[in-house]
Amino acid sequence: MPRESTVRIVRELADRGYNADREAVTLLAGASDPSRAIERAVETAPDDALVLSAEHAREALDKPPLSADQNENRTDSTALGSAAENAQDNPSVSTANDRPKSPDDGGGSAVETKGSRQGGAADSGGETAGSAEGGRREGEQDIAVSGDILSRGTGEYGDFVAVFRDRYETLAGKLRGRVNHRPTDAVASMPGGSDAAIIGMVAEIRSTASGHWLIELEDTNGTFPCLVMKDREFASAVPTMLHDEVVAVEGTLSDDNGDGDGVLFVDALHFPDVPRTHSPSTADREVSAALISDVHVGSQEFRADAWARFADWLHTDEAADVEYLLIAGDMVEGVGVYPDQDEELDIVDIYDQYEQFAEYLKDVPGEMEIVMIPGNHDAVRLAEPQPAFDEELREIMAAHDARISANPSTVTVEGVSVLMYHGVSLDELIAELPEDAASYERPHDAMAQLLKKRHVAPQYGGGTRIAPEPEDHLVIEEVPDVFHTGHVHKLGYGTYHNVLTINSSCWQSQTAFQRSVNLDPDVAYAPIVDLSTLDLTIRQFA
Numbered sequence: 001m002p003r004e005s006t007v008r009i010v011r012e013l014a015d016r017g018y019n020a021d022r023e024a025v026t027l028l029a030g031a032s033d034p035s036r037a038i039e040r041a042v043e044t045a046p047d048d049a050l051v052l053s054a055e056h057a058r059e060a061l062d063k064p065p066l067s068a069d070q071n072e073n074r075t076d077s078t079a080l081g082s083a084a085e086n087a088q089d090n091p092s093v094s095t096a097n098d099r100p101k102s103p104d105d106g107g108g109s110a111v112e113t114k115g116s117r118q119g120g121a122a123d124s125g126g127e128t129a130g131s132a133e134g135g136r137r138e139g140e141q142d143i144a145v146s147g148d149i150l151s152r153g154t155g156e157y158g159d160f161v162a163v164f165r166d167r168y169e170t171l172a173g174k175l176r177g178r179v180n181h182r183p184t185d186a187v188a189s190m191p192g193g194s195d196a197a198i199i200g201m202v203a204e205i206r207s208t209a210s211g212h213w214l215i216e217l218e219d220t221n222g223t224f225p226c227l228v229m230k231d232r233e234f235a236s237a238v239p240t241m242l243h244d245e246v247v248a249v250e251g252t253l254s255d256d257n258g259d260g261d262g263v264l265f266v267d268a269l270h271f272p273d274v275p276r277t278h279s280p281s282t283a284d285r286e287v288s289a290a291l292i293s294d295v296h297v298g299s300q301e302f303r304a305d306a307w308a309r310f311a312d313w314l315h316t317d318e319a320a321d322v323e324y325l326l327i328a329g330d331m332v333e334g335v336g337v338y339p340d341q342d343e344e345l346d347i348v349d350i351y352d353q354y355e356q357f358a359e360y361l362k363d364v365p366g367e368m369e370i371v372m373i374p375g376n377h378d379a380v381r382l383a384e385p386q387p388a389f390d391e392e393l394r395e396i397m398a399a400h401d402a403r404i405s406a407n408p409s410t411v412t413v414e415g416v417s418v419l420m421y422h423g424v425s426l427d428e429l430i431a432e433l434p435e436d437a438a439s440y441e442r443p444h445d446a447m448a449q450l451l452k453k454r455h456v457a458p459q460y461g462g463g464t465r466i467a468p469e470p471e472d473h474l475v476i477e478e479v480p481d482v483f484h485t486g487h488v489h490k491l492g493y494g495t496y497h498n499v500l501t502i503n504s505s506c507w508q509s510q511t512a513f514q515r516s517v518n519l520d521p522d523v524a525y526a527p528i529v530d531l532s533t534l535d536l537t538i539r540q541f542a
């Protein structure tokens with residue numbers, strides 16, 4: 001529903017004389033009642049404004065009636081299942097977090113980028129990276145893919161409860177060693193003034209009249225209100241929090257605790273996070289992987305010329321140690337993914353699109369190992385986790401014998417673990433989090449937030465659809481060495497607690513929709529990771 005309404009939102013804003021900012025559109029599309037949100041946003045924006053900004057959208061969404069809608073979707077003090085139940089009833093609910101700045105704890109880029117821009121000719125500059133043997137060594141590659149799922153969900157209420165319980169249990173397990181927590185119902189009956197800790201899923205975040213934060217935490221026993229005072233140094237982390245993520249808090253109970261309206265005054269806030277001491281594994285030989293995504297074959301804007309230059313380069317000596325190609329979703333443009341998308345299709349049949357994609361794969365050197373996961377344009381269910389391509393599609397793409405897995409998946413290449421996730425949740429993080437925590441210009445900041453939350457799609461019921469399954473496959477159970485996403489068609493890279501974060505660009509020029517929301521895609525960049533050092537080289541083929 002949010003996706004279908006985006007184009008309509010752009011049009012409605014255009015009718016009212018506004019150009020739409022991309023974030024503003026995403027925010028408005030995520031509102032429970034987009035039409036009302038548009039009316040409010042237009043009221044908020046000054047008459048002489050040319051662009052309806054994300055700020056205007058946020059202000060509109062923050063007005064009481066909309067947040068009242070959100071409140072209606074979460075009943076008070078119910079066990080963990082209720083969030084799922086309510087979200088299921090109203091899957092398009094989303095919120096806007098209009099809050100102050102947060103510390104930038106991601107993205108501090110320790111990545112070495114050689115930034116060579118080259119057109120793909122074998123001898124056009126750049127460093128010589130050929131392995132000592134001077135070529136790929138077929139049969140000696142070392143690769144394992146895990147994360148493929150057999151969807152076992154029945155789509156029933158019980159699965160929604162199960163997936164949230166599993167998320168809670170798994171992420172709580174990562175926080176247990178750090179706090180001495182009690183279940184919410186036990187905390188509720190402790191004497192006022194006691195010290196207490198809670199591990200809970202974020203059910204509600206509200207700012208109080210005086211600017212403090214009230215966070216409702218939910219565990220399997222109930223919910224409990226926690227107050228973060230605005231002058232605490234960790235208060236700046238609250239605006240980066242999303243519904244349904246799991247956190248731990250420690251603090252002191254209010255004096256009136258025990259009579260039913262106690263609150264925990266928070267002294268410390270913990271995220272599941274990646275340990276700062278994480279030490280990534282590296283390959284024990286000179287070997288590299290190219291990380292790409294969003295090929296979009298079948299779109300009129302697919303850049304066949306750039307793909308040809310990339311494929312040619314892969315055949316050169318310079319690329320001899322690039323033995324792996326990881327593709328993080330959106331192989332093809334798909335059919336009916338967005339409204340009016342058919343007007344920009346070059347190939348109108350989805351199977352023909354995959355046939356053509358298979359032809360492009362044949363341009364890649366045969367000895368290269370390829371791993372592919374689906375994205376939101378692929379012919380796989382949209383709800384995440386997305387299962388791998390089915391038999392019919394595998395057969396079409398069989399020529400190169402690629403490894404085909406679910407979205408998300410972890411692929412271990414020469415000992416280096418790479419978490420591949422297409423990245424649909426990035427839109428939502430960028431729309432809801434403060435600019436310095438997540439933006440289209442710096443998608444790797446949003447990726448750092450996902451690592452900190454140890455979940456690739458924390459919030460249920462916004463733009464990201466989550467499938468009910470007995471387990472939550474979207475939890476980042478093990479810390480990866482490299483985190484690879486795509487989807488937002490922007491190049492971005494950094495490190496977060498020693499994890500290399502890479503959002504690969506795309507192979508599609510700007511579409512009409514992207515033009516309408518001022519999205520200027522980064523086209524045909526191929527980030528190349530040296531697996532023996534985790535150094536990164538960015539090459540462009542546009």
Ligand code: D5M
Pocket residue numbers: 003006007294330338339376377427487488489513514519
């Ligand atoms: O989406 C590429 C990026 O553009 C991603 O940030 C979503 C956004 N996008 C593109 N088209 C639309 C429409 N029609 N509505 C909303 N958002 C859109 P990708 O899905 O990889 O093409």
Ligand code: FE
Pocket residue numbers: 294296330375377487488489506
């Ligand atoms: Fe895409």
Ligand code: ZN
Pocket residue numbers: 330375376377422486487488
């Ligand atoms: Zn996508």
